[in-house]
Amino acid sequence: MAKMINNLLIKVYQRILIHIEDKAKFKKDYAEVVIARRKSRTEKRVDNLKENLNKEILAKALKYGIQNDLTETFINEKIKKTEERFYWKKRALKASFSRELEKAQDKTILENEFNEKSLILDNELNQEINDLRTRYANTLDNQEQYSLEVKTIENKTAEKIKKIERKSVDNLEDYQEKTDNKLKRLEKQAALFRDKLFSLADQTNIKDYGLEEGVILKLDNLTMRFGGLVAVDHLSFDVKEGEIFGLIGPNGAGKTTVFNCITKFYKPSEGKMYFRKNKIDTVFLNDYKVHQIIKQGIVRTFQNVELIWELSVIDNLLVAAHTLFKTGFFGQLLHTRKLHQEELVLRKKAENVLLKMGLYAYKDSYPLGLPYGILKKIELARTLMVEPKMIILDEPAAGLNDAETLELAKIIKMIRDEEKVTIFLVEHDMGLVMDICDTVCAISFGKKLAIGTPKEIQENKLVRDAYLGEE
Amino acid sequence: MMKLKNILANFKKQFSSISKHPYFGFIVLGLVFLFALLLRNMGLLTISVINTFTLVMIYSVVAMGFSLLLGFGGLASLGTAGLVGLGSFIMGYMHGKAGISFTATIAIAIGVALVVGLLVGFISLRIEGMYLAIITLGLGEMLRQFFISYDTFTGGFTGTSLRSFKIFGKLFESGNANYFNTVYIIVIICFILAMVATINIIKSPTGRALLSMKNSESAAQSMGISIIKYRLLAFVLSSVFAVLGGALYILHTKFSYPPQWNLSYSLDILAAVIVGGAQSIYGIIIGVFLIFGLKVSVLNYIPFFSNNPALIVIFNGVLIVLVVMFYPGGLIRLLQTSWYKLKIKLAKLKMKWRTYRYGKDDQ
Numbered sequence: 069m070a071k072m073i074n075n076l077l078i079k080v081y082q083r084i085l086i087h088i089e090d091k092a093k094f095k096k097d098y099a100e101v102v103i104a105r106r107k108s109r110t111e112k113r114v115d116n117l118k119e120n121l122n123k124e125i126l127a128k129a130l131k132y133g134i135q136n137d138l139t140e141t142f143i144n145e146k147i148k149k150t151e152e153r154f155y156w157k158k159r160a161l162k163a164s165f166s167r168e169l170e171k172a173q174d175k176t177i178l179e180n181e182f183n184e185k186s187l188i189l190d191n192e193l194n195q196e197i198n199d200l201r202t203r204y205a206n207t208l209d210n211q212e213q214y215s216l217e218v219k220t221i222e223n224k225t226a227e228k229i230k231k232i233e234r235k236s237v238d239n240l241e242d243y244q245e246k247t248d249n250k251l252k253r254l255e256k257q258a259a260l261f262r263d264k265l266f267s268l269a270d271q272t273n274i275k276d277y278g279l280e281e282g283v284i285l286k287l288d289n290l291t292m293r294f295g296g297l298v299a300v301d302h303l304s305f306d307v308k309e310g311e312i313f314g315l316i317g318p319n320g321a322g323k324t325t326v327f328n329c330i331t332k333f334y335k336p337s338e339g340k341m342y343f344r345k346n347k348i349d350t351v352f353l354n355d356y357k358v359h360q361i362i363k364q365g366i367v368r369t370f371q372n373v374e375l376i377w378e379l380s381v382i383d384n385l386l387v388a389a390h391t392l393f394k395t396g397f398f399g400q401l402l403h404t405r406k407l408h409q410e411e412l413v414l415r416k417k418a419e420n421v422l423l424k425m426g427l428y429a430y431k432d433s434y435p436l437g438l439p440y441g442i443l444k445k446i447e448l449a450r451t452l453m454v455e456p457k458m459i460i461l462d463e464p465a466a467g468l469n470d471a472e473t474l475e476l477a478k479i480i481k482m483i484r485d486e487e488k489v490t491i492f493l494v495e496h497d498m499g500l501v502m503d504i505c506d507t508v509c510a511i512s513f514g515k516k517l518a519i520g521t522p523k524e525i526q527e528n529k530l531v532r533d534a535y536l537g538e539e
Numbered sequence: 540m541m542k543l544k545n546i547l548a549n550f551k552k553q554f555s556s557i558s559k560h561p562y563f564g565f566i567v568l569g570l571v572f573l574f575a576l577l578l579r580n581m582g583l584l585t586i587s588v589i590n591t592f593t594l595v596m597i598y599s600v601v602a603m604g605f606s607l608l609l610g611f612g613g614l615a616s617l618g619t620a621g622l623v624g625l626g627s628f629i630m631g632y633m634h635g636k637a638g639i640s641f642t643a644t645i646a647i648a649i650g651v652a653l654v655v656g657l658l659v660g661f662i663s664l665r666i667e668g669m670y671l672a673i674i675t676l677g678l679g680e681m682l683r684q685f686f687i688s689y690d691t692f693t694g695g696f697t698g699t700s701l702r703s704f705k706i707f708g709k710l711f712e713s714g715n716a717n718y719f720n721t722v723y724i725i726v727i728i729c730f731i732l733a734m735v736a737t738i739n740i741i742k743s744p745t746g747r748a749l750l751s752m753k754n755s756e757s758a759a760q761s762m763g764i765s766i767i768k769y770r771l772l773a774f775v776l777s778s779v780f781a782v783l784g785g786a787l788y789i790l791h792t793k794f795s796y797p798p799q800w801n802l803s804y805s806l807d808i809l810a811a812v813i814v815g816g817a818q819s820i821y822g823i824i825i826g827v828f829l830i831f832g833l834k835v836s837v838l839n840y841i842p843f844f845s846n847n848p849a850l851i852v853i854f855n856g857v858l859i860v861l862v863v864m865f866y867p868g869g870l871i872r873l874l875q876t877s878w879y880k881l882k883i884k885l886a887k888l889k890m891k892w893r894t895y896r897y898g899k900d901d902q
Contacts, residue, residue: 156897163898331761362763374758376751378818386744387751391763393744397772400743401736407743450762 074268081265082349085258090394092254097413099247103240110236114229121225125218130204132214143204147197154193161185269348277342277350284309284458284490285330290339292325292514299325301514302339307458307507309344312484312491314505316498316525318534322514323494324371327462331368332358345457363391365457369450371466373443375435381446382431385418386411388453418453425449425479441472448479452487459483461493465500473497477504502526510534561742564821565734569727572596576723591836593723596730597787598827602811603737603820604780609809610817611746612773613753614663617805618675621682622655622778624800626785631699631795632692641706645786652782656775663770679805686797698796701789713793722790729787733780734820740776741818749773807831810855814862816869825870830855 122138129139165182172178279286285307292300299322307313315323328334330341330353341353343364351364367388376384392414395407422428425445435443444464451459464480465473477500484491495501501508502522509519512534518525525531557563572592578584601623608614626648634644659678663671686693693699703712706725711718740746751759752769760766789795807830815826838844838851866873894900 159897163896166898333757333760357765358760359763359765362761368761370757370761374755376747376754376758378750378754379747383747387747387759387764388762390744390748395744397745400745401739403739403743454763 078265078268078348081261081268085261085265088254088258088261092251092258094394094410094413095247095250095254097417098409099243101412101416102243106236106240106243110232113232117225117229117232121221124221128214128217128221132210133204134211134214139204143200146200150193150196150200154189158186158189161189265348277340277352279342279344279350280306282308284344285492286342287326287330288340288342290326290329290341291337292322292329292334293337299514300329300336303511303514303516304339305509305516305519307490307492309490310484310488311506312480312493312504314501314508314522315492315494315511316496316501316508317511317517320513321511323511324462325514326511327368327460327494331361331366331460332356343458362454362456366460367451367454367456367458368460369444369447369462369464371462373440373447375443375446375450377434377436380432380434381427382415382418382422384435384446385421385450385453386414388450389414389418391454414453421449421452425452440467441469441475444468444472444476445479448483452483455487456489458490458492461491461495463494463496465495465497473500476500480504561738562735565731565738568734568824569731572727572730573724576720580720587836589723591832593726593791594835595824595828595832596726597784597791598808598811598831599824600730600733600787601781601784602808602815602823602827603733604777604784605808606812606817606823607737607740607749607780608773608777609812611741611749611753612770614770614773615668615672615809616659616675616774616777617672617802617809618659618677618679618682619777619781619808620800620802620804621679622652622781623785623788623804624686624795624797625651625655625682626782627789627795627800628686628693628699628785629782630786630789631694631701634704635699635701641704645783648782648786649779652778653775656778657771659778660771660774663774664767676802676805679800679802683797683800686800693795693797695797698794699789700794702793704790726787726791729783733783737820745769745772807855810859814859814870816871819869819871822869822871825874829858829870 126138126142128134129136130142161182165178169175169178277286283306286304287306288304290300290303291298301322303322303326315326317323325334329336332353336354342350343353343366344350345364353361353364356364376387379387393407393410395404395410399407419428419431422431425448427442427445427449430438430442430446435446438446444467448461448464461480465476468476480491480493481504483489493501493505505522507519508522508525510517510525510528510531517530517534518528520528575584575589575592579586579589601619605616605619608616629648629651630644633639633647634641639647659675662674666674687695690696701713703710703718705711706721711721748759748764748769749772751762751764752766756766759769785795811826811830812823813826814829815824816822834851838854844850844854862870
């Protein structure tokens, strides 16, 4: 009885803890987004002010006939503009001349006319440039007045800029402090529940279904029958935390069936599957439905790419983040502020994932028509959105060329090292498997042949027989 | 002078950011329809134009619900007519005869839609594609038979008529000019609200979940999207929109006749959504106008069509065939591509003029 109550309490505490942790994480991410946005906004305002200052100084300099770099560049620009205008005029003249030249009989007259006209244009141009120079070149050179006025303007803008910056810094500090306080409070609450949870867990020896230390996934006598066909036959093995585990076997050995059983696309006929969700929580996968698997921390990819073709790449990633949206249906119907905030945070996260995978350029394009290697990468990126504990890859190298396969191997390793996830893959490309896997399990006709390091598997006789036929 | 310029530039910036918001277009559209009412009251427009607008708006509400089902959820249904009829009879009976207040009637209608939607949704879990269409067709026909035979509720073959309605304590009787104006304004408000609700659903996780369910069920499931939940949601949403459309319909025409809610009405809604573009709100409105509005406002006045009404059906059929063959994305896609092509053509024309005026660049 006491044990039951304790188990119940543990479940309740876990729920609360997850809720608090999610909230804290969201607050933190959102604060980052907001701070970045506010900073860029103040920068923009300061830039605008500086631009205005330059304009005003220029106006003053022109007014008092001061010659300095600013006026020089200003006049040069004006000259350049007039020159350009005349260039186009000349071109128009030339074009019309060449058009008329074809029709005309007496060419010399035309040529003379053309020369005359172009001379006139040149003269006009020179005159205009001269006019410009004389206009700005100086009437009264009132240095004192000028420097006085410029100083006042400069001081004014400097003050304004200071004010804006101080204000924004104050605001940001305030905001940071507030969020820090909130986070601290949440952290405190979380710590409280965590302590309670651990002490309870210690007392009641929670079920870990006999999983050994360091094992994340355990299959126990997994069997899958389709009518009379036994696709997977009493298969059992352990996957250790943080390793890259490869499942190999000849065609029709039942590798994909194993995956479909783990992700609950198939209901296994017999056998048990356990998954260590976190330190104290181990789940019995047989109890879950296919759409609940992602919440336990297992994400998968598919043998033939399964993307949402009618959504852009970044929206595809947001589909993967579906379980991270906490706003309910009515919140979505009214587009509440919370949904907006969540969307901002998750979009930022998706952008970061795309940057990491080198896919940022494809952000807004639609997956239909992109190269196959890119599609595979998008599918891989999609799995990273939910920060899973385990990623299941179904033939990640199928349809890729050698260069792409090498890149994929690098990416898989990078994901394992940086995200600290366990990777479980099925693959036909032996090069890739032997290169990246820490442990390999070979199966044939649903039965386990051998399990061990890649080298052991290569030397195993049973495996060789299965692949090459018996001698 | 400088200040005025700055203010103008600022206003332009603000306006451009507002005009990009999706609600802006909806509100402008609503105002255009409202302006039409003003013109009508000034005697510049005939009543048939306003009638066309009202019908287009009402059927657009129904079609938007249907597009959530078909364009996003990828589920086919041919039972729309039954639900629209149900909405009209609930309004006619509960509010017109039983004297239940307006808001309570709407709430009851939504409740009924919820139940029916859930029922169809549960059926849809086991059946897909064509078979689902047939099942929903059966459901629609069942509803129609029910309307015909259960005459205390619907009036049987005589139909239900609504003589007056009461909203916020004010009574509006049919035949009054006020009645007409009020209904028109209510329809505009519902139309805008429906568009806002639709865009909000489309642009939220729910819309993406529906689309991913349509594209790849296995991917959707592995991403944590429950197929059961979203199928039920799609059916419930579409039936709520349909029932509300029915309630608006009886307010507008003051009459609902059971045999009119037959298969051909459902097919017309389906055709409108497909012709216009199943994933665009403006596309749906265009489609509804072509299928329903054109008949009322234009074709009925052309003697060739008005003498043989069957030709209107043939016209619609030809339209559907052409659109499905050449523009599977609907007419909205045609508009978008032609706009794009026009832009390119203009740019080319400008280039041509430039080479004529200034000669070639390398000279």
